[in-house]
Amino acid sequence: MMEDYGLDLHGRMILEEFRELEPVLFKMKDTVLSLIRKDIADKGLMVTATEARVKQEQSLAGKLERKGSKYATAEDITDLLGVRVITFYSDDVDKIAAMVENLFDIDRENSVDKRKMHHLDSFGYNSLHYICRIPAAVCSDPDCPRMNEIPFEIQIRTALQHVWATLYHDSGYKSGVEIPVGYLRDMNRLAGMLELVDEQFCRIRTGINDYRRRVQALVADGCLEEVELDGDTFKSYLAMQPFDHLNRRIAALNQAEIQDVSLQKFLPVLRGLGMKTLGDVDRMVKECSEDAYRLAAYQLGVTDIDIITSTVAPQNLCLVYVLRKGVGRAGLKYVFDTLNGESAGNEALSEMVYAQAEEMKMIE
Amino acid sequence: MKMDVLIGEEGGALVCTLRGRLDTPASQEVMKAVQPLLEQADREIILDCRDLEYISSSGLRILLMLRKETGRKGGRLVIRGIREAIRQVFLMTGFYNLFEIREA
Numbered sequence: 001m002m003e004d005y006g007l008d009l010h011g012r013m014i015l016e017e018f019r020e021l022e023p024v025l026f027k028m029k030d031t032v033l034s035l036i037r038k039d040i041a042d043k044g045l046m047v048t049a050t051e052a053r054v055k056q057e058q059s060l061a062g063k064l065e066r067k068g069s070k071y072a073t074a075e076d077i078t079d080l081l082g083v084r085v086i087t088f089y090s091d092d093v094d095k096i097a098a099m100v101e102n103l104f105d106i107d108r109e110n111s112v113d114k115r116k117m118h119h120l121d122s123f124g125y126n127s128l129h130y131i132c133r134i135p136a137a138v139c140s141d142p143d144c145p146r147m148n149e150i151p152f153e154i155q156i157r158t159a160l161q162h163v164w165a166t167l168y169h170d171s172g173y174k175s176g177v178e179i180p181v182g183y184l185r186d187m188n189r190l191a192g193m194l195e196l197v198d199e200q201f202c203r204i205r206t207g208i209n210d211y212r213r214r215v216q217a218l219v220a221d222g223c224l225e226e227v228e229l230d231g232d233t234f235k236s237y238l239a240m241q242p243f244d245h246l247n248r249r250i251a252a253l254n255q256a257e258i259q260d261v262s263l264q265k266f267l268p269v270l271r272g273l274g275m276k277t278l279g280d281v282d283r284m285v286k287e288c289s290e291d292a293y294r295l296a297a298y299q300l301g302v303t304d305i306d307i308i309t310s311t312v313a314p315q316n317l318c319l320v321y322v323l324r325k326g327v328g329r330a331g332l333k334y335v336f337d338t339l340n341g342e343s344a345g346n347e348a349l350s351e352m353v354y355a356q357a358e359e360m361k362m363i364e
Numbered sequence: 365m366k367m368d369v370l371i372g373e374e375g376g377a378l379v380c381t382l383r384g385r386l387d388t389p390a391s392q393e394v395m396k397a398v399q400p401l402l403e404q405a406d407r408e409i410i411l412d413c414r415d416l417e418y419i420s421s422s423g424l425r426i427l428l429m430l431r432k433e434t435g436r437k438g439g440r441l442v443i444r445g446i447r448e449a450i451r452q453v454f455l456m457t458g459f460y461n462l463f464e465i466r467e468a
Contacts, residue, residue, distance in 0.1 A: 256421075259428060261458075261461075261462060265461070296456065299452070299455065299456035300456050300457075303453075303456070304420075304421070305420075305421050305424070305453065305456070305457060306421045307421045307424050307425060307428075307457060308456075308457045308458055309457060309458035309459060309461065309462060310458070311458035311461040311462070312456070312457065312458040315458055315461060336460075339461050340460065340461060340465065341464075343465065343466075343467055344467050345446070345451065345465060345467050348448065348451060349451060349455055349460070352448075352451070352452060352455065353455070
């Protein structure tokens with residue numbers, strides 16, 4: 001005998017309907033989740049979570065007990081299937097909303113943008129709720145036509161809104177116990193603060209993106225002297241492949257293949273060598289390339305090695321740069337220590353390079 | 365000198381001792397011998413090169429493959445103890461910048 005949770009006849013009928021709908025709801029859950037996740041991935045959006053649940057029988061019974069007369073059938077309860085997308089940024093809530101509007105049929109009358117519901121002097125539960133249906137054109141199953149008829153709810157909110165809403169929920173808004181005004185006011189003050197934090201995160205992201213675009217434009221226009229050397233700008237500079245020409249010349253010595261690896265680890269070396277702008281790095285490339293090539297030719301020319309990595313050009317440029325600065329073995333060791341961590345082997349390498357440079361008359 | 369490859373364990377890590385000249389003819393045999401390392405590339409692998417006298421381009425490619433596989437499977441590749449001749453090859457090819465090298 002199925003549990004009836006002490007519901008009246010109407011409530012029991014809706015509960016029975018729900019039990020029959022459950023397999024369809026689970027099928028819808030998988031379909032909706034996979035459609036949303038695919039679209040998020042296709043659009044390159046980053047979210048903290050995409051989750052879904054079919055309402056638990058006990059929770060539904062509680063709802064029917066509280067306000068069962070409001071519903072004529074189980075399908076009038078729009079959150080039997082609930083889906084939630086949690087974003088990092090509040091800007092992304094609108095992007096996900098646009099995506100959801102594109103994917104599903106939206107029941108506008110019953111969908112709520114709680115972000116717009118507040119009065120000027122209130123804060124609180126900010127979240128976007130859509131009541132949707134799966135359009136047959138997007139997904140249909142002849143054995144399960146009801147999956148295109150049953151409504152479901154999608155909530156879209158930021159991680160901070162989610163934290164607030166979860167804690168607010170836990171604090172008892174569903175428990176039937178009225179929360180004292182003082183606590184309610186504190187919760188709402190927190191909501192206001194989190195809203196400001198969300199906005200600030202968006203502002204910072206926009207600022208960083210603007211800065212990146214400006215730097216990329218400067219790099220593309222060759223205005224390297226104006227661009228400070230940092231992780232982002234060095235990445236943009238590397239995208240111009242500034243060491244490729246030298247690497248190809250070196251590889252041509254033995255018709256070697258070049259294994260492309262990340263060159264980002266040269267950033268601390270360049271900074272340690274006192275370079276402040278991309279212009280400083282570019283000047284090193286121009287002024288030291290010939291000697292860096294000669295050093296490679298001296299080392300590789302007498303071998304039949306036909307594989308090098310893309311680190312050879314920047315490595316040799318740095319080595320030649322410190323030799324020209326007159327910093328000698330200590331400078332060479334600094335380059336190796338910074339690139340690969342301090343070790344006794346770096347001293348041996350420095351000696352080796354210094355001796356080669358002496359033989360090549362690279363050092364006065 | 366013949367090329368020897370010995371694989372053992374040391375404190376949870378796989379240790380592969382390379383002895384001799386890793387030249388082009390030897391590299392095919394070495395490639396077969398290091399198969400167990402590729403299969404267990406989610407672990408720490410130590411290549412003991414203290415007695416490695418020479419390494420050719422084919423040998424360097426085997427090292428690259430081990431690096432790639434440990435990177436892909438979340439393992440770690442350490443090269444232990446290299447002789448001056450090998451150090452020179454690592455320097456001129458830029459391999460020195462790719463590997464974690466532990467002095468013996």
